[in-house]
Amino acid sequence: MRELTDFLRFILPHATACPDPTAEDALLSAAREFCEATRCWRETDSFKVKGHDVEVVCVPHSAVLFEIEKASFDGRDLDRVSFADARFDRDGPPRQITQTQPNAVRLAPAGPGTLSISMFxxxxxxxxxxPYFLFDQWGETLASGALARILVIPDQPFSNPQLAGYHAGIFQSAKDRNFNASVRGQQRAPRRSRSRYL
Structure with a gap:
């Protein structure tokens, strides 16, 4: 993982009088927005669960769960359902995954085994x-997202709405260009389209 201060080399030359905490807050907001738009931060993990486990916390420190991509239990895919639609009263192994609170999942019905999850x-x-990859691959892009926020703060020595607009354009273009970046990855796998039936 990289410290937020590591990114300041991309930000502060364009907003020289900006306090570090302001720059770090803007950077964090830009990183959250970029990860949502591109789904670039994917984690996969497996957890041993006991039959009476109510909830499984599944995210690393400094992160929050944005979206579950796929989940399986002992190799069998789980259906993602809302809590209201979960069937906790069934017998047998878990068939569904749901949430009662952010960053944790609950199986329906509960059962012992291995939960595997892919999440954004x-x-x-x-x-x-x-994460390192945000610095290595998109450090300057995230800096533009931060600068778009910083440079529109009114009545500051670093205020520059025109330059803020320029950086906002760079940031938006990068989000559009990297939309669903995690789907294709660096291996450039073709995107699959899935038939939908009504």
Whole structure:
């Protein structure tokens, strides 16, 4: 993980009088927005669960769960359902996954075994670190997202709405260009389209 301060080299030359905490807050907001728009932060993990486990916390420190991509239990795919539609009263192994609170999942029905989950994450509001890949691949892009926020703060020595607009355009273009970046990855796998039936 990289400290938020590591990203300041991309931000502060364009907003020289900006206090570090202001720059870090803007960077964190930009990183959260970028991760939501691109689904670039994917984590996969497996957990041993006991039959009486109520909830399984499934996200690393400094992150929050944005979306579950896929979940399976002992190799069998689980249906993702709302809590109201979960069937906790069934017999047999878990067939569904749901949530009662953010960052944790619950199986329906409960049962012992191995839960495997693929999920998209974004930085937590109080994160002080970001994943290495965000720095290496999109450090300057996230800086533009931060600058778009910083430079529109009124009545500051670094205020520059025109330059803010320029950086907002760079950031928006990067979000559009990398939309669903995790689907294709660097291996450039073709995107599959799935038939939908009404």
């Amino acid at each position: 994450l974004k930085p937590a509001l109080d994160a002080d670190v970001l």
